[in-house]
Structures are given as C-alpha cells and as structure tokens.
Amino acid sequence: MAMRILLTGGAGFIGSHVCDRLLARGDEVVVLDNLDDYYDPAIKRRNLRDARSRDGFTFIEGDIRDGELLGRIGRTHALDGIIHLAARAGVRPSIEQPTLYNDVNLVGTSRMLELARDFTIGNFVFASSSSVYGEREETPFRETDPVDHPVSPYAATKKAGELLCHSFHHLFQLPVACLRFFTVYGPRQRPEMAIHRFTRRIEAGETIPLFGDGSSLRDYTYIDDIVAGVLASLDRNEGFEVYNLGNHRMVSLSELVSAIGHALGREPIIERHPSQPGDVSRTCAEISHAREQLGYEPETPLEVGLARFVEWYRTIGPPEPREERA
Numbered sequence: 001m002a003m004r005i006l007l008t009g010g011a012g013f014i015g016s017h018v019c020d021r022l023l024a025r026g027d028e029v030v031v032l033d034n035l036d037d038y039y040d041p042a043i044k045r046r047n048l049r050d051a052r053s054r055d056g057f058t059f060i061e062g063d064i065r066d067g068e069l070l071g072r073i074g075r076t077h078a079l080d081g082i083i084h085l086a087a088r089a090g091v092r093p094s095i096e097q098p099t100l101y102n103d104v105n106l107v108g109t110s111r112m113l114e115l116a117r118d119f120t121i122g123n124f125v126f127a128s129s130s131s132v133y134g135e136r137e138e139t140p141f142r143e144t145d146p147v148d149h150p151v152s153p154y155a156a157t158k159k160a161g162e163l164l165c166h167s168f169h170h171l172f173q174l175p176v177a178c179l180r181f182f183t184v185y186g187p188r189q190r191p192e193m194a195i196h197r198f199t200r201r202i203e204a205g206e207t208i209p210l211f212g213d214g215s216s217l218r219d220y221t222y223i224d225d226i227v228a229g230v231l232a233s234l235d236r237n238e239g240f241e242v243y244n245l246g247n248h249r250m251v252s253l254s255e256l257v258s259a260i261g262h263a264l265g266r267e268p269i270i271e272r273h274p275s276q277p278g279d280v281s282r283t284c285a286e287i288s289h290a291r292e293q294l295g296y297e298p299e300t301p302l303e304v305g306l307a308r309f310v311e312w313y314r315t316i317g318p319p320e321p322r323e324e325r326a
C-alpha cells in the first residue's frame, strides 16, 4: 500500500535517490530540506529535477530544527513515516564546527522524533554512520560492538542520535531503524567526498593529495544498494533496530585511486600528506543482520559502481543555479 513519507535531507545525495525510488514505486514524498550551503545548493536543486515532474512529490524548503514548521507539516500531511537523513555530514568540518554539528544533528533529530510522537507517525528511519565505530583494528564491524569511543564530533552526534531514537522508542513505542551507512558513492555523491574529489582532479590532470600512506581501508557502498536497504527498513520497521548497510569489502585508499584512474582511463598523480585527525584507519560492515531482517544484499562491485559514477560525472556539466524553487 502506498505511503506518505516525510523525507528530510531529500535534496542531498542519498536523500534524492531515496526520493526517486519512493516516487517510482507510488509512494508520496514530502521532502524537507533547507538547501544549506555545506555545498552548492544549486547541486541540490538539480538532484531533485526528476522528482519535481512526478506525481506525489512536495518540496518544503525549511529547517529540521524549526518546531513551528514541523507542527504545520504534521497537521497538513497525514504522514505514515519519516526517513530522517538531513544532517551536517562530513567528518573533518565537524572538528572545526562541533557546535553547529550538535545543533543540526542533535536538536534536528530531537525535533523530528517529537514530530513522530506528536502526530503518532509510527515509522522512523534514522541515518546513522559507520563512523560511530571509531578507531578499531578488528573487522568486520558488528552492530553489537561497543561504540563508546567516537573520534570526531560528527561521529559523536550520530551515536547520540541513535540514543535519542532509542529513548523515543522506549517511551512511545516508536518503531525505529538506525542505519549505519558505510561510505556511500555513486551519481550525485557530495562533491567534497573522496571519490568525487579524486575524479574531478584526475580528470583535470591535477595531483591528488593523499592523506596517510594509502593503506587506510574503507567499505565503499553503492548508492542503489543503500537505497534498497533504506526502503526495506522502512517497509519492515518494527521495534528498535540498528543495521549496518555496507558492501562488506575493504578497499585501500591506494586501490581506490587506481580504480578511479582505471575508470577514467587516466593515470592519477599522487601527492602524499600526513593522515588527518578524525579519520579512522578502516571500516568494514558485517551485514548479516540486515541480510536476515531486511533481505539486504549489496549487488554492486566497486568497479561497476565507479564506472557508473564516471559516466554520470561526465554528463552532468555545471549545476543550474537558476532552477526554480518549488
């Protein structure tokens, strides 16, 4: 049965893909996004270009911290669920602006949970992150592992967000799924994320500043696999659950750079720098919980995902700053 979903952060990278998929299967989507300037808002408007022409789509430009606005949204739209993706994302800037991160990620999440409580919206999906695992030697990471030692303010806000979600589940029986995304990539990836940044520089014949010795390991997850996990968690949301959504494969930074070079057909030129604070040395998701409960099965190998990313990258051109606001 079709649902009406409030999707926060729906103009962003992951959110706009979730939006497209929900609309394609016949759900109604109300996107709430303030088009913040973490990166060019014109890119976010472009992300929603296809969605705008589809039935069942509403865009509200506004802030997840604005309680009055949320009250109006709750009264106007009979919502069946909330997918809460809006956040300040990105580890390194959180070290510069921890209070801003706390404000958006925690006050914002608290407001969204209040909305769910006040309008008895019985389905809440929260975007958490693999960064909650902090610096760990042992892989893969399991949802049952202790996550009490975040190494960036961003990671701390995501863990705290999970805790807030749990308290609302406990008090108001709100079904909540907290999804720990592992480095997501694909078309529309945020421009400051590694794959997008490296692609831009290799394509332009510029050097790539590589932090650390290239041996740091990441679990890179293709956007379509993440979206499938988000929708499955929405459709099967019961109780309180935490899920890793990853690809279950570690790739070193050096391997990643060569794979991007291969996808572009160009040789990357590397410039080495010391590792940066806040970055962890490895991530890898144990995904059996999501597999068993959600039928989650990542299907996109890195080479295939990178080829799709490069194909998209070469067709986008500059963003459209004058695209109309809804």
Ligand SMILES: NC(=O)c1ccc[n+]([C@@H]2O[C@H](COP(=O)([O-])OP(=O)(O)OC[C@H]3O[C@@H](n4cnc5c(N)ncnc54)[C@H](O)[C@@H]3O)[C@@H](O)[C@H]2O)c1
Pocket: 008, 009, 010, 011, 012, 013, 014, 015, 032, 033, 034, 035, 036, 038, 044, 062, 063, 064, 065, 084, 085, 086, 087, 088, 089, 090, 104, 108, 127, 128, 129, 130, 180, 181, 182, 183, 184, 185, 190
């Ligand atoms: N991309 C990844 O690899 C990754 C990994 C782990 C977790 N996550 C989480 O997934 C979610 C989506 O990430 P993304 O990569 O799509 O980021 P994104 O920056 O592209 O999307 C976030 C969206 O939230 C919006 N937003 C920010 N502050 C807001 C506010 N106060 N009110 C309303 N809207 C606001 C932004 O305008 C943006 O469109 C985030 O919660 C992020 O922390 C992402």
